[in-house]
Amino acid sequence: MDRIKLFPAVALALSLAACDMAPKYVRPALPVPDAGPQGPAYAGADGQAIVPADTAWKDFFVDPRLVRVIETSLANNRDLRAALANVEQARAQYRVRRADIFPTLGVNGGATFQDQPFAQQGVSGRTDIYSASVGVSAWEIDLFGRVGNLTKAAQEQYFASVENRNAAQTALVAEVANAWLGMAADQERLKIARNLEGAFGQTLDLTRARFAKGIASELEVRQAQTSYDQARSDIAQATTLVAQDQNALNLLAGGTVPAEDLPTAMPEEDVTLVNLPADLPSTALLRRPDIMAAEHQLLAANADIGAARAAFFPKISLTAAFGTISLGLSNLFKSGSDYWSVAPSANLPIFDFGRNRGNLRYARATYDAMVATYEKSVQTGFREVADALARRGTMTAQMEAQTSLRDSARVGYRLSEARFKAGVDAFLTTLDAQRTLYGAEQSLLATRLARATNMVELYRAMGGGLR
Template sequence: MRRIAMLALLMTGACSMNPRLDIPKPPVAASYPDAAAAEPASAAAIDWRTMFGDPRLQALIDLALANNRDLRVSTLNVEAARAQFRVARGAMLPQVDANGSYTRQRIPTSTAAAGIGGATGGGTGTAMPSGFEFGQYSANAALTSFEIDLFGRLRSQSQAAFERYLASDEGRRAARIALIGSVVDAYLAERLAAEQLALTERTMADWNMSLDITRRQHEAKQVSGLELAQAEGQVQQAAADLAAGQRALAQAGNALQLLVGAPIPADLPAPIPLADQPIMTQLPAGLPSDLIANRPDIRQAERELVAANADVGAARAAFFPRLSLTGLFGFTSLAFDNLFKGDNRTWSFTPQISQPIFHGGSLRGELRLAKVQKSIAIANYEKAIQTGFREVADGLAGRATYKRQLDAQRKAVDAAERRTRLSDMRYRVGFDSRLELLDAQRSQYAAQQAMLELRRQELSSATGLYRALGGGDEGRAPSK
């Protein structure tokens, strides 16, 4: 019992060689640019279904979360890291194996021990003129080279593996958020392509009607060939835009299907136009300090930093002695019936200590490598914070400017439509040339296309801000 207590004390009393870890302060400003003085709490807590209210978009996100291959790989990476942690943790515990064996051997008479035949007890040995032949049974439980972690080497390795497991889970969460944002962007791109194509088709139909009128007027000698050529060129340009729009719509659909990871069902809810998309665009950002708690990619970088610090501790502990134990307890007999009887017990106990003396500089190289990797982890952690700060700042700049830009563009569309109506009226009564009407029509078409693109950019910017704030994360990492 004393030996067991002493062994438990040695197992739990290991010191740690991990250096003190001071998490760097966020290398960013205390507040965001373009943020209100009393900015509300971060929008990261908003559920993605609340953020994206389009039922068709919600169904696509659900499909992507279930089928996307990149997210599936991230999930499998978490399982692999968890298995690696179990391997590292298992090295801290004793490994006990049960063994059973039977050995049959022959000893020459010249080397046979005196009286060995009488030691069988069960008559299993057979004496022969040239030697002695017998069988031996054994059963034992063996403790194989159990290292007592006096200086915390195994504990540091286990901690590093656990932190990397947590980091991989944070990486999966970051991949989940990125996937949601990518699906939204691809959906908006598809909606933009579809609506721009519909606008091109309507415009081309109007321009074809105008071209028919111009042709009849030209046949009646009422307009010149120059005006007819201008009308034909306008229609052909619309035809080129139509082909480009069809290509853009097909490619946008392909990109969306790749993200979803499965064929898009035909029974999805009808899409909502870009102008009416129920996506929240005025999101609160909170403070930069919220990013550390809300963004899984920053938490992932922090976990990697803790793991790198534990690697330094393991490399330090490698310079100190290692104490290992090997033990065996079992039974040995020449007869199977007597294996567990009498004085057939056997045991052995072998403590061993080893001290590194000369390893050709490999231990110092491993320690130096661990320290450099820790410095790299610090830089990656700080860069993750700076990247998150920049992404939020970009989103806030969009939040502050897109509404004003959209209002101005909407007025520009209204003005272009009014100009087209007036130009058409003046052309019909002969006050304006055909060239003036064509220019007005082209300006209206360009303004409407720009309006659709600008609305898509506003929604995409809001999505980017939501993603930058850590929105879409379903929870925290698991415990040990």
């Protein structure tokens, strides 16, 4: 009897020690250069560079208003909640699949009542049979690793869902920061348009007065009116953009962002750390959540190959029970009433018309597709970092040039306006100077926004935003 009791335990040990028919996993070689690109567009970092993946987003973003908006978004954003729900789904599926490794123990009790009409005279023909047992039913002994590999695949899918959720967080942090900076730029654009509307309005009034005295022509009045109306149109457009920016921030935050956390102009100081690295080894890309998710998908596909291979070998199952049976309920648990049964079975398909071979080919093709997806993820990450580095490398020179251009345009406008009022220059010169100043202000603002968003993108592309 003791040997019979040990049989399920021995079978479980054999199952846990089953051979693994999955191919040995070797991470594909990175399909990108070992180091980042070099050239005149890639400038070095100032001072001691930080490691984006090790720098918490609360430390990277230094504007407290922006930090609060990001905090709110991480707590309330619906896309991030959906990603977290996907993680819980994958976790549950993994637990269900993992349970198949172990036998399911069940308790069974029953009673049978029968009356035999051919019983001898004076003897009752009724028989009452009671039974109670505990055992396992159709438990697969995983000698060839089929169940184990399916469990491994489910585990890797769960890990991939975790990394997808992490990738959603890094993307959300960057998206919120860029939306906040976009609103700041549109607020600044609105201020520029209003200031120039005032200047253009003064010029229009002066031109009309000169026209009334016969000094200026109607053409000059119309030209002044054109610049003034353009500023008015830009004010209306910027007002719309600011409202839309706020709506976008509210959506990302999952609720209404308090007014005190909204930007009122483009900040003069940097809203992020700027000492990001100018280069990084390509292996650093492996810390990006999207690339880690792609590798977990690859590992899951590798395990599926093992499960498909195991399907070519016998499937061994075990049904076993140990319990007690007696005639009469009062004798059910008395000595001598115990019984046991063990029913192992093996199933090996001989002719399946190519089903197992087709499943194996499908698993291998899926693995090849996951290799390509993984390599594409690495290449995409490398390109994003390289693009951000190229933008950062030329940004300082562009900022200096745009600032000098704006300052020169501002001085030129003042001089031309003074000369026009003194009657030295024609009105067209002043009008051109106004338009040049307006364009220079807008270009400088666009460059400041590009510099700020480039820092955010470089931080995200290098794996920042998760901590």
